[in-house]
Amino acid sequence: MKKKAIALLFATSLLAGTLAACGKSEGSSASSQPAAAEEGAGEEAGAVVADNSEAYNIDMQIVTWGGNPDELDQVEAAINAIIEPEINATVTLIPIAAWDLANETSRSLAAGEKLDLACVFTFTQAMDSISNYTSKNMFRPLNDLYAAYGSDIDAALGERINLGYIEDTLYAVPCVFNYGQGTAFTARKDYLEQMGIAPEEGKLYTMADLTPIFEAYKQEFGAGHYALSLYGTATDGFHQFYEIDALGGQESNGILMNAGLDGENTVVDLFETQEYMDYCKQMREWYQAGYINPDVTTVSDDVTSQMKSGNYLGTIGSTSPGGSIGLANNLGVELVEFPLVEPYASTTYASEALWAIPNTCENPERVMQFLNILYQDRELEKDVDSLLSDGLAGVSYEVVEQLDGSRAIVKAGTGTWSQWVPNDLYGNSLTVPRFQPNEASIYDEIDAYNKKIVDDGRITKAFGYVFNPESVSTQAAAVSSVATQYRSIVGYGTVDPEEVMPEFIQALKDAGIDEIIAENQKQLDAWYASH
């Protein structure tokens, strides 16, 4: 019998061997990966500065929506033709899907692989954060390099460089993006006209103001039609109705209500606020009235696909000049906006992507020089950030109207760059070419938009502050898990908030949210004191 058991063990191991390819790919990879870290990391730490006579190759990540553009090599060659004579460096573009980026960066840096420019893709929603990497000592401090080579970056960014700091150390350089964001209910014009509704000029809508519009839609179109299209996973849409400052991190780590625009400096637990309760109650009302798809938390189609079905009136999202053109093009219908929150600037909103130089980089001086070039406003043919954002003229796009510098209105070319690569992550993303039906006036609109935010003083007091959760990482992990669990249900009205909220708040307290909030407050006070 024993022999049999051993034979069976062999048989299972054999089976495991042959089936290895099908079974093992998911889930538990984390434990096996870091084993490789040992070999590389040790020796490469004391970086050797490469010989000046030899061109240094910069390995740079580029973010994609899951596919690689056809003209990747051509764009790479075009960039090299510009930068090699200038700074004696070449670049290798490494395309990575947006949703794999954070894991891929952590993995490759933990394994000690050479990487010269890493993208921290925050997506104006705190999707990722520099502290995720600095807590493992993956990024190089950039203070000296920035002072030495970053003059054009500084000119383009101004005080927005603060977004890249953790305490007094600069770890990453943000791309130039709109200062802030507003939000709006963006709805199909044809449906609204059929109902005889149009947004009132200059009015800011509250959640309650939207209810009659939703009701009218339901009366007009009936069952199977939902007024509000939502992508109901992970977090809720609270920040789309209220002004908050998430302090550069996850909302569950504490926020400033009213975005601190009213001068309030107290970090609060979002889920204990009256505002959050009001939001949940309103969502519950909408859910019960049938304005929201009852499967909202399970539907895995994104908003665009949902809207394409024609069964939805509109969706809620952030606004910026020309922002809804993409969605309108995709749907083939005109859209109008019901503004909910006026644009304001916070650490979270002002950062779309930050660029960091990892510790595995062998020639950080050259990389910083390259980064500096990205922020220079040049003629289109020589503008490296335009090449990265929109691809190659004549291939990725055709110029329709050339404006000054790298500004241009363009239309789709034969390439697939614009299909796969987001165009607002590199250098000064506000001056890169824009696609039709944007018109030349878009650049003035962008300037006016950003100027208004600054002139109106709609910049949070904590602008540039990024919470570093390292000392409370245990609590943060537990809180993050609890928040994921409850937000997707109370935040979309699938349960009665009056019933569930006390349980939610208690679970957060058990997970240690108060310690996180206290730590956040402590760091914020220290930050205020030094700024």
Next chain:
Amino acid sequence: MPKKKIRWKNYVPFYIMALPGIIYMICNNYMPMFGIVLAFKKLDVTKGILGSPWAGFKNFEFLFKTKATIGIIRNTVLYNLLFLFLGTALAVALAILLNEVKSRKMGKLYQSLILIPYLMSWVIASYLVYAFLAQDIGIINNSILRPLGQDAINWYSEKKYWPYILTFAYMWKNIGYMMIIYYSSIVGLSADYFEAASLDGATKWQQIRQITLPLIKGTIITMVILNLGRIVTSDFSLFYQIPKNNGALYSVTQTLDVYVYNALMKNSDFAMSSAASVFQSIVGFIFVLITNAVVRKYNEESALF
């Protein structure tokens, strides 16, 4: 002495056959054990794993930080026990039934049909389940309950159904695979026993109880012990994909792996995830030792070691 040589020679082909599996085990199961160190470290990539400062048990704390932990571990263990015992019973029953199918062609057909779900990914399975259970367009609500005049059920927010749904989904997918090992043991049993038994007038039921089951008992016990080693390791995709990670269902669907995923997804903390797998491994190891000791006490023959 020459006798021994011949025996060794006989085994060579078997060792060669097992070689890919052994190499796989060494690369995939033994080498990463080095990573256990990481669970007790505060990772600093410039210093490497060994050079990083020690963190004691700090990385383990998040596992026990929430009150939900008890529920999470309860879910993990109970689902695993349920899957193990129900699954084994069903798999053995199925193997015996399949062995009774006289037509070879039909036997192969049934075997393939039962095995097909195992080859499907949980992501696809989750959409099959969704097609049945969706609130407004699902088959059950739309084609069964509503025509019968019943109220539609919001499956994805009603906890009470999910232990059944998950068990059903797991059995549907894995039973074919679990069955193969028992089926092959049964096929391998000598036909003489059964012939002799039927000559003595034993019924089919008696043959199964008195001959088949006792003869494959060793296989069953071995498989059970091996599976108990994974008692706190859940099938992540099942518990994450099928309920679509719906918060309303967490109290009955969240297992340790899902919790770790939700907690660490946003900050990819290698040290904490290592801590979670070290915890799972140690509990699993203890379970294997205990079960083996119990089995040895009652039936030394069947124990693994």
